[in-house]
Amino acid sequence: MMQFARRLILGAVLAMTGLCAHAQLVVEITRGQENAVPIAIVPFGWESSGAAPFDVAGVVAADLQRSGRFAPLDRKDMIDRPTAGDQIRFQDWRYLKSDFIAVGKVTPEGTDRYTAQFELYNVLTGQRLTGQRLSSNAKGMRAMSHRIADIIFEQLTGIRGAFSTRIAFISAEGTPPQQRYKLIVADADGENPQIIANSTEPLMSPAWSPDGLSLAYVSFESKASAIYVQTLATGERRRVSARAGINGAPAWSPDGRTLALTLSRKDGDVDVYTLDLASQVLTRMTFDPGIDTEPQWSNDGRKLYFNSDRSGGPQIYEVDPAQPNRATRVTFEGSYNARPRISPDGKQMAVVYLDRGNYRIAVVDVATKSVRVLSQGRQDESPSFAPNGATLIYATQDKGRGVLATVSVDGRVQQTLAASSGDVREPVWGPFPDKKP
Known part of the structure; x- marks a missing residue:
């Protein structure tokens, strides 16, 4: 007793x-799903001069990889960097064996305000699965990135994302x-x-x-x-x-x-x-x-x-x-x-x-x-x-x-x-x- x-x-x-x-806690995936879904999270475009204030796509890709259910394509293997659906050459991404692709861009909207617009597509069929426009100040851009990962995760798994x-x-x-x-x-x-x-x-x-x-x-x-x-x-x-x-x-x-x-x-x-x-x-x-x-x-x-x-x-x-x-x-x-x-x-x-x-x-x-x-x-x-x-x-x-x-x-x-x-x-x-x- x-x-x-x-x-x-x-x-x-x-x-x-x-x-x-x-x-900070350092995440190490010790075992992932054997049939993790290949997905391409293309770096988001930046609709202004100078460097982008935050790497939205980097956080989205890290979230999805950390779930163990997805295998994001390495950026060095990407042969193109589309930022909108009408720029995607789906045959190229089929060649890279990506099942899905997410593209987007970040736009400044005044003092300390930014908008991120993203779209998710099925590479095999070319179908647009979802897309949203979200806004945030600079401090909240990581949280906004988690929200995008949540939307993608739920769209592809049917389970609400918990990255946020x-x-x-x-x-x-x-x-x-x-x-x-x-x-x-x-x-x-x-x-x-x-x-x-x-x-x-x-x-x-x-x-x-x-x-x-x-x-x-x-x-x-x-x-x-x-x-x-x-x-x-x-x-x-x-x-x-x-x-x-x-x-x-x-x-x-x-x-x-x-x-x-x-x-x-x-x-x-x-x-x-x-x-x-x-x-x-x-x-x-x-x-x-x-x-x-x-x-x-x-x-x-x-x-x-x-x-x-x-x-x-x-x-x-x-x-x-x-x-x-x-x-x-x-x-x-x-x-x-x-x-x-x-x-x-x-x-x-x-x-x-x-x-x-x-x-x-x-x-x-x-x-x-x-x-x-x-x-x-x-x-x-x-x-x-x-x-x-x-x-x-x-x-x-x-x-x-x-x-x-x-x-x-x-x-x-x-x-x-x-x-x-x-x-x-x-x-x-x-x-x-x-x-x-």
Whole structure:
């Protein structure tokens, strides 16, 4: 029980070493889809004098390649640089074996304003599949590029692109006992890292609000655990739980009004509670003498999933918040299932699963309870679904360093995101930018 508690409640505090405040995550595709679709993302034209302010096509191509589903043509192999559909000689691109081609141009529209116009074509048929005109200031051109990649990805796969989303994760600088912990938010490709919280005491368990405007997290800055909610745009934060004992594992309800969290009683019992953020009303959800922790809401808010050792080893259970203390076991395959996270469509649950002596990321079919192991590490932790449900991000080890990794839900595409120095831990993928609770 002590080992279980240490791993689930305090494990993220351990094995952390430094990360430069401005270091970016470096993406390495370790395994892509064998039949990745060949596509040409032609450098966008610049409709003005001087150098273009941003390489839009470069970001689009990198996004699509990073998905593992596409194989963008190398620019040095391009025999032409069309910027509009009527300039494309499709026979040339068929010769280069590209299935699709995207062309476009960037035009200045006044002071610090730019418009990007792009078109996507089927090379074999010459059919125009989509095209849009987007605008941005200079600072927002990377985000605009991600949006173009999202449009192309959805057009060709039928799955909404998640390149415009963000991730949050924990890092720490220095070596024990002199460490500085950071909560960082970055673009999904690891670019544009921003420090949200900074402390000489551990930070852990970040959780996105449903609208993506706030993060809940645990801080030990007062020498004891407390849960804070921080608004990203303003930096304003408030302490919402600092009760005696453990305050851990915050999880937002789908409507953004309630946090599920883990608290310990005076007798040391660890249970799941819900906290109404407006009224501060606390409701106990579990009553077993075992360790109940790491809650996660179902997408409709009618269930709370959590892990518990009440059966002798960590397994996933569910409880109806309207009927506390009536928990039902969910996982039965394997001796260790922890850290439940529900897919956006509610059909799968990601867990940390003990696989032949290794802690790995697996998905459990909610209907059939069947288990499929996705990752291949020895100490994989903290799974989190992308908002389109196509990919999971998690924490793992690479040559003794803590890194982040992603794996597609079919296991065919894998990549790592390592900081330029030090370790990173506890990733959580944010919602779509336009999601409303």
